[in-house]
Amino acid sequence: MSGRADRGTGGAADGSTVAAVEHESAAHSEAFIDNRSDHLTDSPPDRLSDSPPDDRVNILLVDDQPANLLALEAMLQGLGQNIIKAESGREALKWLLSHDFAVILLDVKMPEMDGFETAALIRQRDKSRHTPILFLTAADNTQTQAVRGYAVGAVDYLVKPVVPEFVRSKVAVFVELAKKREMLKRQAQLLAESEQSARELAETRAELVRELEHKNRELESFSYAVSHDLRAPLRRIDSFSRALQESQGDRLDDSGRKFLSRVREASQHMAQLIDDVLYLSKVTRAELREQEVDLSDLATAVLARLHEAAPERGIELKVRPGVVVTGDGQLLRIALENLLENAWKYTAKQPATRIEFGVTNASGDPTYFVRDNGAGFDMTYAARLFGPFQRLHPQHEFPGSGIGLATVQRIIHRHGGRVWAEGLVGQGATFYFTLGRARS
Numbered sequence: 001m002s003g004r005a006d007r008g009t010g011g012a013a014d015g016s017t018v019a020a021v022e023h024e025s026a027a028h029s030e031a032f033i034d035n036r037s038d039h040l041t042d043s044p045p046d047r048l049s050d051s052p053p054d055d056r057v058n059i060l061l062v063d064d065q066p067a068n069l070l071a072l073e074a075m076l077q078g079l080g081q082n083i084i085k086a087e088s089g090r091e092a093l094k095w096l097l098s099h100d101f102a103v104i105l106l107d108v109k110m111p112e113m114d115g116f117e118t119a120a121l122i123r124q125r126d127k128s129r130h131t132p133i134l135f136l137t138a139a140d141n142t143q144t145q146a147v148r149g150y151a152v153g154a155v156d157y158l159v160k161p162v163v164p165e166f167v168r169s170k171v172a173v174f175v176e177l178a179k180k181r182e183m184l185k186r187q188a189q190l191l192a193e194s195e196q197s198a199r200e201l202a203e204t205r206a207e208l209v210r211e212l213e214h215k216n217r218e219l220e221s222f223s224y225a226v227s228h229d230l231r232a233p234l235r236r237i238d239s240f241s242r243a244l245q246e247s248q249g250d251r252l253d254d255s256g257r258k259f260l261s262r263v264r265e266a267s268q269h270m271a272q273l274i275d276d277v278l279y280l281s282k283v284t285r286a287e288l289r290e291q292e293v294d295l296s297d298l299a300t301a302v303l304a305r306l307h308e309a310a311p312e313r314g315i316e317l318k319v320r321p322g323v324v325v326t327g328d329g330q331l332l333r334i335a336l337e338n339l340l341e342n343a344w345k346y347t348a349k350q351p352a353t354r355i356e357f358g359v360t361n362a363s364g365d366p367t368y369f370v371r372d373n374g375a376g377f378d379m380t381y382a383a384r385l386f387g388p389f390q391r392l393h394p395q396h397e398f399p400g401s402g403i404g405l406a407t408v409q410r411i412i413h414r415h416g417g418r419v420w421a422e423g424l425v426g427q428g429a430t431f432y433f434t435l436g437r438a439r440s
Contacts, residue, residue, distance in 0.1 A: 057102040089118030102178030108137035315353040346374035373428040
């Protein structure tokens with residue numbers, strides 16, 4: 001720059017200068033930010049907080065002439081980024097201690113510390129080693145100076161006067177690169193966090209699987225205890241009650257014989273409940289064997305067996321033919337038996353029984369159903385239907401243990417489907433189920 005005394009540029013930049021700058025910055029950084037010289041108050045550090053850090057990047061302008069700094073700032077204002085100005089190499093180094101920059105525009109000829117020395121010190125620090133530097137100079141338009149600039153890490157060497165559009169386009173490239181680099185950094189951080197979350201989730205899942213396996217082993221042990229330890233006393237109660245009834249029945253009055261019969265009924269009912277619990281557990285843990293299953297044939301066979309056991313009942317049966325699915329044949333037979341036997345039981349008091357098995361595609365996927373015109377139920381209590389031992393009708397009206405629909409639900413869930421019911425009191429009920437992908 002004309003009219004300025006040029007100090008020698010042969011002195012090498014060393015670590016002592018960096019240490020001095022860092023020491024001075026650490027001791028006076030707060031005072032430096034709050035009490036900068038008057039000619040720099042137009043771009044105080046708090047400008048950095050005007051927009052989110054992920055939206056704007058920092059551009060550092062270094063020149064010992066305030067007029068040149070203002071010209072550069074006006075030139076780059078249209079980029080919409082944070083523009084920071086420094087009037088010396090030392091001040092520029094202070095800014096670099098606390099901020100990252102997308103690009104640095106650095107004047108070559110400055111007193112105390114020229115642009116080459118400043119660039120060399122910038123390159124000594126890991127944080128700013130790869131920050132792009134554009135050298136600006138109004139003199140020494142020689143290849144030697146340009147080569148020296150490139151040697152200390154400059155990406156370009158521009159001679160004043162410069163074309164504003166040319167400078168702005170170059171700076172815009174580095175601004176965009178900085179934004180892309182920051183975006184990649186954030187994405188890498190998010191990826192690392194996602195990978196950590198995935199590892200933690202996998203560890204949690206593995207722990208849950210181990211706990212589930214442990215619980216299943218405990219359940220098997222409990223099932224064994226139920227099968228052997230609880231059923232044996234019940235058998236003895238029933239056996240002794242029967243022996244007492246047969247050997248001493250003539251000595252008992254009507255009330256005594258009635259009480260003894262109730263003891264036997266209660267023990268037999270308890271034994272049946274235990275068998276149902278074991279059966280439900282077995283259905284839940286049974287291994288799935290996928291195959292083609294003709295539900296129409298199964299429904300026809302079940303209804304024929306039921307009708308054969310009670311031929312006196314007037315009944316209208318309707319089975320849609322050709323309903324073939326993929327699933328475990330044994331489990332699907334159990335599910336369909338429970339639904340059809342349920343319909344048979346709850347239509348027993350109807351003078352004309354109607355039971356239907358079919359399929360609909362109203363929801364887009366095949367939905368199978370069993371419909372009857374029996375006792376029905378209050379939809380207010382529909383959520384209770386599939387719970388073990390949950391009953392909506394008194395035992396004396398419709399006997400049962402309340403385990404059938406719970407068994408149906410578990411079988412359907414194991415096939416990746418769902419099951420639900422609709423009904424009206426006295427007007428019958430319809431049980432729907434879907435079959436997704438079987439789960440072992």
